[in-house]
Amino acid sequence: MVRTILIAIGIPLLAYGFGVSFMMFKRKIAARIQRRYGPTFIQPLIDTFKLLSKQENISHGIMYDLGPILALAASMTVIFFIPIPGMKLMTGSADLIALLYIMVIGSLVMALGAGESANPNSTIGIARALTLMLGYDLPFVIVVITLVMKYHTTDLYKIMQMQTGGHWAMWLLPLSAIVGFIVTYGALGEHPFDVAVAPHEIATGPMAEYGGKHLGLLMINHAFHIYIELALFVDLFMGGASNLFYFYAKMFVIFVIYVFFDEVLPRFRVDDAVRFYWRWPTILALLGLIIVLVR
């Protein structure tokens, strides 16, 4: 009982710590790439505190207020489905398929919340976010099918365990791993796939009408989101890890590669992004699937 409560509190805190540390590193690395000194290391924490301490007197309706909270709740649910080293969390049967469904909830709830603010920028941002999701979900589903065919299980923890000892899916299924990398990249919403949150076009899209405490919650949610996407990639393709330190190190390597790409690439148009996803990653994912089926 005590252990369950400790896990229920500890895992989200751990996920937040990981996610926030990545946000910190991102701003610092980006600054160094642009030859700047960059902000204080704990800047994202200060920003979150400031946002949560702002006075707020605006509401656009119930769903507007509930949006960030429900998005946070959805993220936390997903976190409990992703296994971390040495701990089997809420892993039932076929949790990989359940995960595919649950991961969508956050975006949909944000769509409801931002939609009620009736800001045209928010509406365009939501449309773009959902369209992009349609783009990267197709190759991702094919990749998941490939993994299930390869390991004959839909249990994420078993998939992770079968890769221990250097038998990473990254080496065995390189094509699927490349697709998984690109899909994770799109899900993180970095350049060139930041069509939904394009500050210079549509004023941060879904967040256009959110400020103060709502935005603070969304910033916490963003930290969770980074953790979810990176942890899922590490679990699926890099064999999880034997302890938390290696887990963090693997996520960090992937994240630094993302930041390097993010800093040098411009932004896709939303139709170009979807066209890109439905062309190259889908072809590569199908090739990977065929190779697994034939062998």
Added chain:
Amino acid sequence: MDKMTEEQYRAISNMLRKRSLWMLHYCTGCGAMELPPTMTSRYDMERFGIVPYVTPRQADILLVTGYVNVKTLKRIITVYEQMLDPKYVIGFGSCAINGGIYYDSYSVINRLDAYIPVDVYIAGCMPRPEAIITMFKHLMNLIDSGKADGYKRYKQNYEFYKNNQRKVLG
């Protein structure tokens, strides 16, 4: 919360708040020309946690960069009232102080302070990035000591500001 902890909370929150100022990316006049060099590599405003943000709901600082004509004033007031407390206004350049070279124009207001409360003024036409950074440091000191209370003054003297606005906007 008793009085002592409330004081401490306010001190700590002011200390953190001054390190995270998001400014509204809304350029009303030519003074905004000096902001890009302040943001980018050479002067690097992000060192102090000052980042440009795009919507009034997310922002803390409103920079009124340059002369304010009557048409712009209407937008500035709308934007200012959309921002969430605590919020700070900066009168940027000579024009925001006394009208600058447009002091006798029929369509330009001379004193910005009569229409919305201004926390910090910065003189010059135009102010250089060094001056802008000095001004931001000054604003951070004001926030830390709790003297940057423009948003409170706006609420207390609401009738005064509204009357002045009505005189110009009709």
